[in-house]
Amino acid sequence: MPDTDTGVPGLTPGHAWIVPRMGLPRVCAKRAGDGDVTVAFLGGSITEGAGASAADETSWRALTEKYLRKRLDGRLLRCINAGVGGTDSTLGAHRLREHVLREGQVDLLFVEFSVNDGEDREESLRGMEGIVRQCRRLSPATDLCFIYTGAEKNLTSLRPFNIAVHEEVAEHYGIPSINFAAGVYGLIQEGRVEWGDLAPDGYHPNDEGHARYAQFLREYLDAALFAGKSVSSGQIRKLPGEPLIAGNYEHAAMLIYEAADYSEHFRIRKLRPNEPLMNWRYSTEHVFAEASGASLTFQVEGRGAGMLLLCGPDTGILEYSVNGAPYVAVNPFDDWCIGAYRPVPVLFPALEHYGELQVKGRNTGRKDERSKGTGLRILKLLTS
Structure with missing residues (x-):
């Protein structure tokens, strides 16, 4: 990712693995006002908590939940774990209604499928764009944030294929993205960590790996939600009329x-x-x-x-x-x-x-x- 000014208070060019785009206006508005906050995590086994010693305590998802509970000053926080091992964005788009939206409006949805999606660019676009368009149609105020986790194929100085495809969708819809894989790659290049020490099987992070992921996300959330002025919910970007790809899974x-x-x-x-x-x-x-x-x-x-x-x-x-x-x-x-x-x-x-x-x-x-x-x-x- 380019090493440029992020335009977000609290984020520096050193946070090149963060692309803030349109930010999280819904959650900012909720933080400034009243009401409960609902956060959902849709993804594969890494989101579910695989590799962690206790999925609901030491995974990046669980650690993010703990962080938000603390930072939201006691406001009621409801979190939905919609991580299912072995699933890609195609099945994620089909699961979205039942596993996330059936429980009501969601304020923030994290989406993580960069490891499980395959090499079919169009199918990956259909899945990721389908999730976005379906969510914005059925829960239009929801903020979305894409998460890119590590694997051998994602640990590179170049933008990996799956992440590049997901970024096409993120850019088209103004969705912020947090590239955990790029953050880890930077630490590896600096000699501070070894990938095998964070994810012994090459995919699923252990507690230390999950903690690194959670720290990357906290750095973004600190800046997006708590470092600057609150953003009016009226600034939420509307759903573009033209999709990136015909036949996406918006109606899955x-x-x-x-x-x-x-x-x-x-x-x-x-x-x-x-x-x-x-x-x-x-x-x-x-x-x-x-x-x-x-x-x-x-x-x-x-x-x-x-x-x-x-x-x-x-x-x-x-x-x-x-x-x-x-x-x-x-x-x-x-x-x-x-x-x-x-x-x-x-x-x-x-x-x-x-x-x-x-x-x-x-x-x-x-x-x-x-x-x-x-x-x-x-x-x-x-x-x-």
């Missing part, structure tokens, strides 16, 4: 599995305590069928549809059809399925225009050679 959502019609083969299940689960803190209630030909149908309005499956050691191969097209087989089984169940999104190819989608799905009765069964477990239906 997770729907309850009950929104579909199922054949008699399906049963409602929950994972048993002895069945291993990863990357999901929410209810495991789902519909399950293992018989060949077990089928479901559902209808949604949008450009795309899909399913959020609960995949694990006994997952089989399914197939789907949209609007009468030929069935397409999907094998969601991968190496992670061998050891535990976890949510796996299966998104069907999007249509060119918004409209009605008639979706059919069925169990093929076939399986990957590594799988122990032909199970089809559906947690949620997806629409975009």
Whole structure:
């Protein structure tokens, strides 16, 4: 990032890993007035607290919550942990309504997906822009802030691919961004830390790493919220009419599995305590069928549809059809399925225009050679 004046009191050219842009006017206005403050954290396992000795005490999310409680002078602070391990911005856009906005208006939303997003630039843009546009449409006063955490691919003097893509969205919408990875890289170059000492597995910070992340964010929040004058909530930037990319996930959502019609083969299940689960803190209630030909149908309005499956050691191969097209087989089984169940999104190819989608799905009765069964477990239906 350029080593230039930030234009924010309390931030210096040495804070080059901070790009303040339009700032946090909503929270500034709340700080100057009355009322409770709601802060949400949407991201992957690092936001959830992976690597910390106690996720709700020593993670960067938990430490930021403690900091805000102290600085907001006893004002009631409600924090929402919407971090889910292994999820990218695509699923984040689908999760936003249920895991964040269903609890009411949010004052500040931190978004962290720079490590989990892949190498597909357009898909990453769809996810990040979808989160922004959906949030500003459904909770228009919300301040957003992008967070970029460290990994080998992000620790470089050049702007890494995933961070560069997210910055396209941040710049277009005036969203501040805090580049934890760049902050860590600077410390490494100065000989003050080693990456392996902060994140032994190369991704998930230990307590020291989480504390470094929290310190980077505190330096921005000290300046943005407490060093200068409060900003009127009337200065909130309106949603631009033209998106960066057509087909972004502005209208993405997770729907309850009950929104579909199922054949008699399906049963409602929950994972048993002895069945291993990863990357999901929410209810495991789902519909399950293992018989060949077990089928479901559902209808949604949008450009795309899909399913959020609960995949694990006994997952089989399914197939789907949209609007009468030929069935397409999907094998969601991968190496992670061998050891535990976890949510796996299966998104069907999007249509060119918004409209009605008639979706059919069925169990093929076939399986990957590594799988122990032909199970089809559906947690949620997806629409975009």
